[in-house]
Amino acid sequence: MANVLVVAEFSEGKLKKTTHSAVTFAQSVAKGTGGSFSILAIGAGAKASSGELAGFGAAKVFIADHASVANYVCERFAPTVVATAKKGFDVVVAAASAYGKDLIPRVAAALGAGYANDISSVKVEGAKLTYRRPMFAGNAYGFCEVTTPIQAVSVRQSEFAPAQPSGSATPVEDIALAPPSAGADRVEFVSFDQVKSERPELAEAGVVVSGGRALKERFKEVLDPLADALGAAVGASRAACDAGYAPSDLQVGQTGKVVAPKLYFAIGISGAIQHLAGMKGSKVIVAINKDAEAPIFQVADYGLVADLFQAVPELVTQIRKAKSA
Amino acid sequence: MKILVPLKRVADPDNANKIKIPAGGAKIDTSGLEWKPNPFDEYAVEAALRLTENGATPKQRGGEAIVVTFGPKETETTLRSALATGADRAIRVDAQDDALDGHLLARALKTLVLREKPDVVLMGKQAVDGDSNQVGQMLAEMLGWPMATFAATIKEEEGALLVGREVDGGVLTLRVKLPAVVTVDLRIVAPTSVYSKQTAPTFKYNDGVRFAALPAIMSAKKKPLVEVKLGDLAADTNLSIKYLSFEPPPARKAGVKVKSVPELVEKLVNEAKVL
Ligand SMILES: Cc1cc2nc3c(=O)[nH]c(=O)nc-3n(C[C@H](O)[C@H](O)[C@H](O)COP(=O)(O)OP(=O)(O)OC[C@H]3O[C@@H](n4cnc5c(N)ncnc54)[C@H](O)[C@@H]3O)c2cc1C
Ligand SMILES: Nc1ncnc2c1ncn2[C@@H]1O[C@H](COP(=O)(O)O)[C@@H](O)[C@H]1O
Numbered sequence: 001m002a003n004v005l006v007v008a009e010f011s012e013g014k015l016k017k018t019t020h021s022a023v024t025f026a027q028s029v030a031k032g033t034g035g036s037f038s039i040l041a042i043g044a045g046a047k048a049s050s051g052e053l054a055g056f057g058a059a060k061v062f063i064a065d066h067a068s069v070a071n072y073v074c075e076r077f078a079p080t081v082v083a084t085a086k087k088g089f090d091v092v093v094a095a096a097s098a099y100g101k102d103l104i105p106r107v108a109a110a111l112g113a114g115y116a117n118d119i120s121s122v123k124v125e126g127a128k129l130t131y132r133r134p135m136f137a138g139n140a141y142g143f144c145e146v147t148t149p150i151q152a153v154s155v156r157q158s159e160f161a162p163a164q165p166s167g168s169a170t171p172v173e174d175i176a177l178a179p180p181s182a183g184a185d186r187v188e189f190v191s192f193d194q195v196k197s198e199r200p201e202l203a204e205a206g207v208v209v210s211g212g213r214a215l216k217e218r219f220k221e222v223l224d225p226l227a228d229a230l231g232a233a234v235g236a237s238r239a240a241c242d243a244g245y246a247p248s249d250l251q252v253g254q255t256g257k258v259v260a261p262k263l264y265f266a267i268g269i270s271g272a273i274q275h276l277a278g279m280k281g282s283k284v285i286v287a288i289n290k291d292a293e294a295p296i297f298q299v300a301d302y303g304l305v306a307d308l309f310q311a312v313p314e315l316v317t318q319i320r321k322a323k324s325a
Numbered sequence: 326m327k328i329l330v331p332l333k334r335v336a337d338p339d340n341a342n343k344i345k346i347p348a349g350g351a352k353i354d355t356s357g358l359e360w361k362p363n364p365f366d367e368y369a370v371e372a373a374l375r376l377t378e379n380g381a382t383p384k385q386r387g388g389e390a391i392v393v394t395f396g397p398k399e400t401e402t403t404l405r406s407a408l409a410t411g412a413d414r415a416i417r418v419d420a421q422d423d424a425l426d427g428h429l430l431a432r433a434l435k436t437l438v439l440r441e442k443p444d445v446v447l448m449g450k451q452a453v454d455g456d457s458n459q460v461g462q463m464l465a466e467m468l469g470w471p472m473a474t475f476a477a478t479i480k481e482e483e484g485a486l487l488v489g490r491e492v493d494g495g496v497l498t499l500r501v502k503l504p505a506v507v508t509v510d511l512r513i514v515a516p517t518s519v520y521s522k523q524t525a526p527t528f529k530y531n532d533g534v535r536f537a538a539l540p541a542i543m544s545a546k547k548k549p550l551v552e553v554k555l556g557d558l559a560a561d562t563n564l565s566i567k568y569l570s571f572e573p574p575p576a577r578k579a580g581v582k583v584k585s586v587p588e589l590v591e592k593l594v595n596e597a598k599v600l
Binding site for chain 1: 341473568
């Protein structure tokens with residue numbers, strides 16, 4: 001039997017979909033081991049989501065809604081996760097987002113727990129949990145066990161389908177914040193410079209249009225119409241982010257976001273190992289590159305050798321036509 | 326400022342698709358691949374050098390950068406390269422790669438930090454072989470220090486660092502009072518990412534990491550490199566993550582080249598049915 005504690009994630013007071021992936025993990029572990037799972041939500045305004053959180057079939061929803069956690073600082077969030085985990089949980093989980101990857105390892109250390117980062121699946125045999133996780137930029141998968149009494153994991157969002165509400169009415173308990181970590185008085189939140197976008201979230205979009213170094217300063221001008229025509233999220237290669245053509249948080253890859261949409265466009269992207277690690281799980285991959293030898297063509301279902309500055313505008317016209325037909 | 330940089334060597338990440346997994350999946354075989362410093366750690370070394378100098382006069386050290394690796398004897402090559410690019414001294418903690426995990430590394434590093442008393446532990450956000458992304462966060466908790474992970478910018482202030490962190494949705498800026506743990510992201514080696522108090526705010530670095538000049542490679546051989554036993558740093562060397570087996574990723578079936586945009590759209594509509 002394993003009881004799982006899911007740590008919910010919020011953005012501007014709104015529950016993030018990353019949480020739903022962590023819930024899916026928790027549901028399968030709880031079901032497989034005959035245990036249960038609960039959800040912990042920390043943040044100013046978290047209470048507004050209690051209705052939604054109560055609908056996933058959890059045993060309990062814990063809410064720590066306090067003004068002092070209006071902005072995320074790990075040292076102020078981690079102790080409450082630790083204190084809650086100690087109420088009889090065996091596994092602590094969040095999504096492998098920037099939030100989960102920052103928070104959960106620190107929580108793990110406080111709990112004396114081993115931590116499996118960014119897992120792609122879990123196998124349940126009796127009470128034993130075996131995690132499968134990508135390593136070496138997705139060129140290998142390791143099967144591992146966490147051997148400590150409490151286990152900590154983060155789950156890859158693209159590999160765990162978002163949980164759907166089951167109509168349950170889980171009891172919601174307001175909890176106090178645990179006292180901050182030892183280092184908390186030495187860290188100060190200064191600002192959050194948000195990149196606003198009306199587009200779908202990269203990790204959740206059904207279609208992703210990514211651009212590389214080749215786009216240069218015309219990144220937006222060329223890719224936005226295509227993304228608009230497809231209702232797609234926009235992604236980028238590291239080179240495009242480094243050069244400032246696209247904001248850093250659009251980087252797709254081993255060390256950026258991992259996406260697995262039904263349709264992925266790699267435009268003016270060579271297909272380095274680190275980029276492939278973030279999009280190889282896409283259902284259909286389209287590559288447009290003027291170099292017929294570019295490695296991206298090795299993973300593309302449909303490759304077009306062409307100058308993107310000509311091909312993309314034409315593609316926009318053709319897609320609009322196909323969509324209205 | 327005194328900075329400790331944990332540095333791992335990894336099998337050439339640009340050829341990670343050439344790793345082999347023998348039938349049965351007992352291990353990951355990286356033989357044939359060159360050892361390279363973990364890129365994020367290479368970036369951390371560069372950031373540490375920038376924080377311990379005036380960017381305009383890099384030959385003059387204005388602080389100390391100590392590199393430490395956990396690994397077998399041959400990893401001393403990686404340490405020597407870091408010394409050649411400017412790090413001041415090195416420590417090798419004798420250990421086998423598969424006898425380590427994040428929790429153990431963090432516990433051992435904690436002991437080392439208490440001995441060395443650096444102002445900052447500056448390290449990669451992840452080692453790109455295991456992709457585990459945890460040692461820095463765990464170390465900060467064990468030390469009771471504040472942390473700033475995924476740093477894209479670092480500016481030294483009086484007794485503190487102002488750190489811009491790359492997170493989902495934008496850049497989150499934290500001020501951490503020293504001592505602290507900072508893990509770095511890719512953009513930390515951009516020209517205007519890191520400023521020590523000595524470096525003028527108008528100064529611009531070259532993009533990327535610096536390379537060792539030949540005389541520096543020679544003099545690096547004389548810089549101190551000491552060996553420490555893992556058991557001296559961590560009483561309990563048990564692992565908390567146990568790998569049972571490995572498998573290669575699922576293969577993608579070969580695709581086709583299309584000749585024109587209309588053909589592409591036709592295929593997406595009628596064959597792939599994704600439009
Ligand atoms: C530690 C580390 C982590 C990394 N993590 C990531 C990551 O998460 N994500 C990531 O993407 N990268 C990552 N990288 C970088 C990666 O190795 C590559 O350098 C990067 O992906 C290259 O980006 P690119 O394909 O846009 O640029 P390039 O490799 O320069 O490719 C540009 C492509 O555009 C094509 N092209 C040029 N002009 C045109 C035109 N007019 N029309 C059509 N095609 C054209 C060229 O043929 C070329 O193939 C990482 C690297 C390191 C060291
Ligand atoms: N064997 C090692 N020796 C020294 N530092 C290491 C080692 N393994 C990991 N690290 C450090 O921990 C960081 C994060 O690694 P990881 O949590 O394993 O992804 C790396 O960027 C290194 O700075």
